[in-house]
Amino acid sequence: MAQRVLMKGNEAIAEAAIRAGCRHYFGYPITPQTEIAAYMAKKMPKIGGVFLQAESEIASINMVYGAAAAGMRVMTSSSSPGISLKTEGLSYIAGSDVPALVVNVQRGGPGLGGIQPSQSDYFQATKGGGHGDYRMIVLAPASVQEMASLTVKGFNLADKYLMTAMILADGTIGQMMEPISFEDVEVEEYEKPWALTGTNGERKHNIVNSLYLKPDELEAKNFSRYERYKLVEENETMWEEYMMEDAELCVVAFGIAARVAKNAVAAARSEGIRVGLIRPITLWPFPSAPLLKAAEQVKGFVSVELNMGQMIEDIRLATQCKRPVSLCNRCGGMIPSPEEVLASIRKAQKGEF
Amino acid sequence: MEHKRLTLFAGHYGSGKTNIAVNYALLLAGEGRAVSIADLDIVNPYFRTADSAAELEAAGVRLIRPQFANSNVDLPALPAEAYSLVQDKSRFGVMDIGGDDRGAYALGRYVPFIRQENDYRMVFVANFCRPLTRTAPEALEVMREIEAACGLAFTCIVNNTNLAGMTDAATVLDSLPQVQQLSELSGLPVWLHTAQQQVAEALKGRLAPVLPMQLQKKYFDLPSHKPENRPLWG
Secondary structure: OOOOEEEEHHHHHHHHHHHOOOOEEEEOOOOOOHHHHHHHHHHHHHHOOEEEEOOOHHHHHHHHHHHHHOOOOEEEEEOHHHHHHHHHHHHHHHHHOOOEEEEEEEEOOOOOOOOOEOOOOHHHHHOOOOOOOOOOEEEOOOOHHHHHHHHHHHHHHHHHHOOEEEEEEEHHHHHOEEEEOOOOOOOOOOOOOOOOOOOOOOOOOOOOOOOOOOHHHHHHHHHHHHHHHHHHHHHOOOEEEEOOOOOOEEEEEOHHHHHHHHHHHHHHHHOOOOEEEEEEOEEEOOOHHHHHHHHHHOOEEEEEEOOOOOHHHHHHHHOOOOOOEEEEEOOOOOOOOHHHHHHHHHHHHOOOO | OOOOOEEEEEEOOOOOHHHHHHHHHHHHHHOOOOEEEEEEOOOOOOOOHHHHHHHHHHOOOEEEOOOOOOOOOOOOOOOHHHHHHHHOOOOEEEEEEOOHHHHHHHHHHHHHHHHHHOOEEEEEEEOOOOHHHOOHHHHHHHHHHHHHHHOOOOOEEEEOOOEOEOOOHHHHHHOHHHHHHHHHHHOOOEEEEEEEHHHHHHHOOOOOOEEEEOOOOOOOOOOOOOHHHOOOOO
16 A cells, blocks of 8 residues: 555644654544544544543643643644633643643634634734743644644654644644655654652652742743743744745745745746745744845735734734735635735735735 | 446545545436435535535536535534435435444435335445555444444445545555455445546556546645755754
8 A cells, every 4th residue: 555645634633643652632622623533532542542522622721731741742632712712721731831732723713703714813822822921832734744744843842842832723724635644753752750650759749830929939930931932942943935045025924825825926936026935834933034034135025814914913023124014814714815815926026015 | 337226425534425426426417317416414514515516506416405514504404305315216316425423324314215215325435545444444444333323234335545636546556455355344346446537547447447537626726745845944
């Protein structure tokens, strides 16, 4: 048989998680990510893992907190409204410095919204969502293959930096099928001497906790946590550049929007427009350095997003407002066509942003 | 090709049921038969028979679909009209059953009529490139779960092994040992192999019978993720 399998994005996440050593999945079903839970329900019992459908999203994220504290590779998955429910737990996990993988296969919002794809949880994922000073590593796959590879990467990074890694996908990549392979899966393992594994009377108690009533202690915790975040920014920022070498214009897009934008960039090139694409793969840390560098080279940026314009703020910050940034967007479950993106590129070419 | 009055397509979700059902309905219509197709998927709100409504209508195929199909209302309700498929014996009927055992529950209520008339094919659609049906024993497990859920036994197998756009003749030919084993394990004949037109062309003289798929519903024209476009972090 061929080494490749035909997988839905959601299935790719589940299979990659299992291959990364995840044996604990806690979740609650919601469209358009239910295939992750369905896959786990089918597979986990066969490999000695735990699949548990909790009574709610809040329960499931706190089960993740518990299993993470015990040193397990653990994950949960949901879609936009479900992630909102989980944000309290995400803050507690961040405050306790334990690693976890959380998947958000976004759908249109706000509120219950719809079940069609969206990228409107960008703010929620990259700016916090939950309370307090914290960050999550936010990974934005643009293909089914990347759903798999970034899931493994997410587990590795979460363990390495003791924080939550979030896969920020959307309903399209979750549902669509592409042939993929798992040949490149590289699982990293990290010692977890802080984990609550039982002392056997041989060591001091480990404590996992997010409550620090003495303000100087809490401040010190936050300071040291941000030292760690700084390392993530320095070492783990990921992006893809496409046709940027001689570009006069730069399209910025992530996830499914980047796949559509790539079509438009190719079409614009065939019209003689010198345009390239920068695709952030980590949304936090945001690839500010390549964007700032591009700002020295291009006359402006076009941000393509499936929301009302969220990443555009980070582009402006990254480029220190040196060049204009226009927005090409659809929302509510709609996806811009390559032609719509091309129209925005043509306008930018004429200096209209 | 010999046709039964009713043809029911079931299998693992994502195995290609809807696409085959639509193509088969178009084939029947193309041979001048009066055809109805019913979308009985109560599980998945996406990838519906109704996505091909325009093509089916143009070919004269009557489409029976849940009231809320493609409306984004995630409501598992069946249309009353679906009974016409089992009761109106003047037309050929094609049924697109939802994925896995959960989807197959919906078929149960029509089974007494289907059995009584006894002019049907209950088709198991298998794609051995799908992750949970990589082998014949795995496919057999899905087969048995569906039969238990709907109360109707399969009568034949359709081999729809494919890797979407990456499918070539070898993809289909490589699946034959698994197809053969599934046939032996289940005691069911292989009715058809299916392939997109170009692949079907390449299979001529090497495999039969192959149903060439005319219509492959595409939602996006996405550039493939080529190795040279690999992200910088390698």
